[in-house]
Amino acid sequence: MTMSPDSPRRPPRARLFGIDRTSAGVERAVDEELRFHFDMTMRELMASGMNPEDARREAERRFGDVGLVRDRLAHIDRQRVGQEKRAEWWSGLAQDIRYAIRGMLLQPGFATVIVIALALGIGANATMFGIVDRLLFRPPAFLIAPERTHHLYFQRVVDGKVFTGISAQYQRFLDISESATTTEVIGAFSTRRVAVGVGEDTRELTLGAMSSSLWKMFNARPVLGRFFAAGEDKDIGGAHVVVLSHGYWLSKYAGSDSVLGKTMQIGAATYTVIGVAPRGFAATQLLTPSAFIPIGVSAAEDFGEMWKRYRTTYNITWLEIFARSKEGVTVEAMTADLTNAYRRSWEKQITVQPRTAPLTIAQPRVAVYPVFEERGPEPSADTKVAKWLFGVAVVVLLIACANVGNLLLGRALRRHREIAVRLALGVSRARLARQLLTESLLLAVIGAAAGLFVAQWGGQLLRATLMPQVEWDSAIADPRVLTFATLTALVAGLLAGLAPIFQSRRTDVAAALKAGAREGYSHRSLLRTSLLVMQAALSVILLVGAGLFVRSLQGVSAVDPGYDVDRLVWVEPRLRGAQLDSVRLKALQTSFVERAKQQPGVENATLALTVPFSQTYADDVFLPGADSASKVGETIQQGASTSYFATTGTRIVRGRAFTDEDRAGAPLVVIVSELMARALWPNQDAIGQCVKMSERTGPCRTVVGIAENTKFGNFGDDWNYVFYLPEAQLGTNHYTLFVRTRGNASESVDAVRRALQPLMPGAGYVTAKSMDALVSPSMRSWQLGATMFATFGGLALLLAALGLYGVIAHSVAQRTHEMGVRVALGARTSDVAGLVIRESVRIVSVGIALGIGGSLVASRWLAPLLFEVSPRDPMVLLAVIFTLMSVSLLASWLPAVRASRVDPAESLRAE
């Protein structure tokens, strides 16, 4: 055994030769290794006396298949190099993260500010995403194949205009279910407020009436019992059965199994509990109904005697229809098929009701939309505002990113020399960029985690304000919100990291190293300034939005709807199936008014037909000689007691109010609103004119008074055409009660309800609401817009101010030497301070100009959501400019003071 002569000699480090890790490099290395091997073998063999040719053959014999081995070695090495690269990437990442964490720990304040900025930005977005997602993007829980499930809208032409309606007739539902061929399931749904329970326990609940086919649209399993089956939902031969929602089952029956088979008084009938729906099941609704009942059975109860008429005719629309197409059927094919079914049903309608418009005129068509109403053709104002707020949240995030980018950039500038040194030492720019990116991404991830807490906390607050009745699940547990927050954090991290990376690419190594520490980087960075300008501009846009909404809210609040909202309680007697003849009903209504007036907190009371924001009675009006007066628009009819005007506070502008003389049998009288008087008798006195109601041949009613204009619908809409009739001269029986309280109405609601409840016969009951509760939801979209824009705008402004302060302070610190020179040359302290403040004002002015321009463009789309405010409202624009200017002064104040206190001797001696 001899020692190999050429082995134990420590080889020099490999790096000196450089390692080429490309595929070609790997192959070259293998070739080189093998060449060395063959050279050595041949040399040894020739030394022992072989001729070169024999030596070569012997070497190859010893080796085996050279080509095959060479390929195998190259293959193994390529795999190894890949492994190494991955390992290095991960260890590099670990190193970057360690480096970033060390940096954060060294400057905890800096990191905290960044994390807070990102947390607010990401939190605001996660919150708004959660809301918008729930409203618009997420299909109802348990829904099978949401992409094939549609909400049917019915279009027909009336008076040359296309009218689109969501609600349909029971018979229409049956017709379409029968003749549609492209659908798998067609279901009907309708919600109703119904009295549930007996005696004191009676509560008005929202129930979902659904066809049994609708259950087939969901893959929900009952947690208890069963759902109702086909046939059980029919009005004839159906069953009085009810399926409880999970929430109601828990709250009312404590989640007990023994609830099955129990009976429930719903409306005027008794239902048997047969099952409990799973948690989160709300059928097609955003708000979970308390329970689900068979649609035909419940309709027969609800409509009472009228149902006999409605079940076969097409007179009343009250339900919504949903359909799931068969697999492979396109939306167009399904729409065509459903339109066909609709037309066939329309033909059937003509045979039942000959006065129906013919197909050629009505041109009935079905349009399909996503299941949620909010995504249909008529989303609510709340949804529109929510969409806007989501956009606003994105802007806040942009500002936060700009701000963080600016802070990171500031630090990158301070670390200018360090970066230059590292570049000089051979750290590649790509590696450096990755490190900066790691840092900003890490900050963003921490920010996102904190942002989720913001979302959880702020989200509850916001959602309670925005959609108080929706059953929200907790935000943090929601995987979609989590995904969204993570993605947002990544984007934010990338955006914020871009600025310093961009800066590091421009670093001129030689120049930076040559300059002294003081000269490190004294000229202002254009990038930093641009970021500041952008922040200021975006803040301006948000603040303009806030201002416009605040002005709208002011405008809406200042609107006098023509009745005293704060002092009125609306009382509705619910007979609950009790059959009263007109005499007894009249007596009951009279006793209601009398009993209400006797209450200590009550000033007055009246019967009324039309209830603002809730139910309006419209009727046609005719003038003698003229064809129809209804061309003025919808004319609303209000039946009123003699005490009506004193109760509601609606003023009589001319003529008189009703008196006890206006009873049945006395000359017929009417009071009209100012707007209506002007529309009907443009150049004449309305008092004394004759008006006919309902039909041309009706009796003349003499106008005895003109009342001030009122708004019974949305505040954003125009004044209504209203005419008032004394209830004594009007036959209708569906009266409700307005009660005028001495103090604030909302405090007396319950007292009024308790006082009147005992008057109800049988199982009847009374509901009472303050007028304010009826009116305020219609103001909510403005309230929401004002609050949220102001919150987000304030947030944006705060971030922008912080960013401005940071940059100005940094610039002052950099220019200490220059300031010292100026002071030494005789500049006054006010000159130096002015220099700093001017810099800040210059930046903000550019931002304001851009922001105002941007908001003028954006507010065109905002205009439909505003109330009587021009999107170019000069007051708002001026206020925003003033605010921004003040903030820029504030932000530069401290740095300016610091600059003016520069001691020239000290600053010049430094270094």
Add this chain to the structure above:
Amino acid sequence: MSTDLELLQGTLDLLVLKTLTWGPMHGYAVARWIRETTNDELHVEEGALYTALHRMEKRAWIAADWGVSENNRKARYYRLTAAGRRQLLGKSAAFERYAQAVFRILRTA
């Protein structure tokens, strides 16, 4: 030179690892060392030897660096890593147990 001994699987790895305990070597030296030590009885095909070297390098049992050979040529030197040393201990113990078991049967038969 008597009968050819076919190399059992894994045995080549063991031989290479053992050889490298003497210090860093290039592939040629490893091949020569094994040939001379076994008086060329094992007939290790050198292509298989290099495959074993590269495979073990991928598994990080051995590491390779470029170095300069005694005749001033650029050569790839392999050395044992800590993981390789552990492998050698484990594998040689297992091989010994295996060989003894085989011997016991051969002797009794």
